[in-house]
Amino acid sequence: MVPKKDLDWGSLGFGYLKTDKRFISNYKNGAWDEGVLSDDANVVINECAGVLQYSQSCFEGLKAYTTEDGKIVCFRPDMNAERMKNSCERLEMPVFPVDRWVQAVVDTVRADEAWVPPYGSGATLYIRPYMFGSNPVIGVKPADEYQFRILTTPVGPYFKGGAKPIVIRISDFDRAAPRGTGHVKAGLNYAMSLHAIMDAHRNGFNENLYLDPATRTKIEETGGANVIFVTPDNTLVVPKSPSILPSITRRSIVYIAKEILGMKVDEREVYFDEVKKGEFAECGLCGTAAVISPVGKIYDHGTEYDIPSGMEKMGPTLQKLYDTLTGIQMGRLEAPKGWICVIDE
Numbered sequence: 001m002v003p004k005k006d007l008d009w010g011s012l013g014f015g016y017l018k019t020d021k022r023f024i025s026n027y028k029n030g031a032w033d034e035g036v037l038s039d040d041a042n043v044v045i046n047e048c049a050g051v052l053q054y055s056q057s058c059f060e061g062l063k064a065y066t067t068e069d070g071k072i073v074c075f076r077p078d079m080n081a082e083r084m085k086n087s088c089e090r091l092e093m094p095v096f097p098v099d100r101w102v103q104a105v106v107d108t109v110r111a112d113e114a115w116v117p118p119y120g121s122g123a124t125l126y127i128r129p130y131m132f133g134s135n136p137v138i139g140v141k142p143a144d145e146y147q148f149r150i151l152t153t154p155v156g157p158y159f160k161g162g163a164k165p166i167v168i169r170i171s172d173f174d175r176a177a178p179r180g181t182g183h184v185k186a187g188l189n190y191a192m193s194l195h196a197i198m199d200a201h202r203n204g205f206n207e208n209l210y211l212d213p214a215t216r217t218k219i220e221e222t223g224g225a226n227v228i229f230v231t232p233d234n235t236l237v238v239p240k241s242p243s244i245l246p247s248i249t250r251r252s253i254v255y256i257a258k259e260i261l262g263m264k265v266d267e268r269e270v271y272f273d274e275v276k277k278g279e280f281a282e283c284g285l286c287g288t289a290a291v292i293s294p295v296g297k298i299y300d301h302g303t304e305y306d307i308p309s310g311m312e313k314m315g316p317t318l319q320k321l322y323d324t325l326t327g328i329q330m331g332r333l334e335a336p337k338g339w340i341c342v343i344d345e
């Protein structure tokens with residue numbers, strides 16, 4: 001095992017820290033080159049690059065963990081590779097082949113292995129693969145040349161305070177149009193959410209809860225995490241919509257609920273009225289960064305709707321799902337086949 005860097009792992013926030021190596025591959029004349037692991041953290045591109053003019057970019061996010069028995073692993077990277085393929089196709093960008101994609105993640109994490117936080121520190125190594133149009137584009141069209149990069153950075157919890165329930169509010173802004181790009185991980189989905197998130201923070205809320213733009217009656221998701229609910233009779237209720245980003249964490253939680261915990265799972269349209277009527281016992285946000293973050297209150301234009309599990313701690317069912325998911329990721333529990341990609345024994 002590679003010795004760890006000398007960092008105060010426990011006090012890391014969710015921020016960028018430059019690590020040793022990053023993967024870089026360029027697409028030119030219709031083909032991806034071999035790719036390299038580089039020391040250079042800076043990107044140099046033309047002033048008229050497609051990404052700078054028309055935001056042609058997409059990204060992924062996953063984590064590497066040190067397991068209880070000292071292995072370095074990452075969680076379902078093939079799912080991220082597939083999702084980035086879908087993002088690229090929607091954005092007229094060239095696909096980086098799925099098998100090479102997973103191998104590049106493995107190679108990058110191996111090169112930055114000293115930066116994978118130790119088991120039990122509460123921190124993980126965040127892996128950020130991303131792609132952008134790199135050659136000059138001035139008429140509106142896709143770029144001809146692209147760069148695919150993978151950077152890593154050690155991170156602590158996404159929400160300050162870790163497992164403390166958060167307060168979210170119904171947003172007056174929309175996240176994704178009904179037939180837009182909500183289902184792909186495009187940078188542009190985030191650019192237009194920045195004003196909404198800053199406004200939420202200025203008003204004392206942790207996040208925005210977006211409703212469907214067409215009817216403003218159904219729950220979609222927050223800016224960067226899917227939403228899940230638990231009913232008093234212990235059914236997991238998962239909002240379904242073609243404009244929700246297909247979270248890998250959420251799909252893993254659905255599998256865990258059904259196949260490991262034997263719960264009933266209901267994936268369907270969820271109306272905000274159901275929250276108002278108090279039909280849910282627990283609510284949480286889920287994603288690679290958020291893991292499962294409990295929601296204690298949802299604020300809607302002057303009215304606060306309390307989630308019965310309260311503001312003190314995560315409810316019992318979300319806690320069970322959290323313990324099972326993180327148990328699998330950290331090697332304490334046996335993983336379903338294909339979920340754990342071992343990077344170093």
Ligand SMILES: *Cc1c(COP(=O)(O)O)cnc(C)c1O
Nearest residue numbers: 224225226245247248249287288
């Ligand atoms: C990345 C992302 C998520 C979480 O997806 P995971 O695969 O679980 O990390 C949820 N919502 C949005 C909008 C996202 O961009």
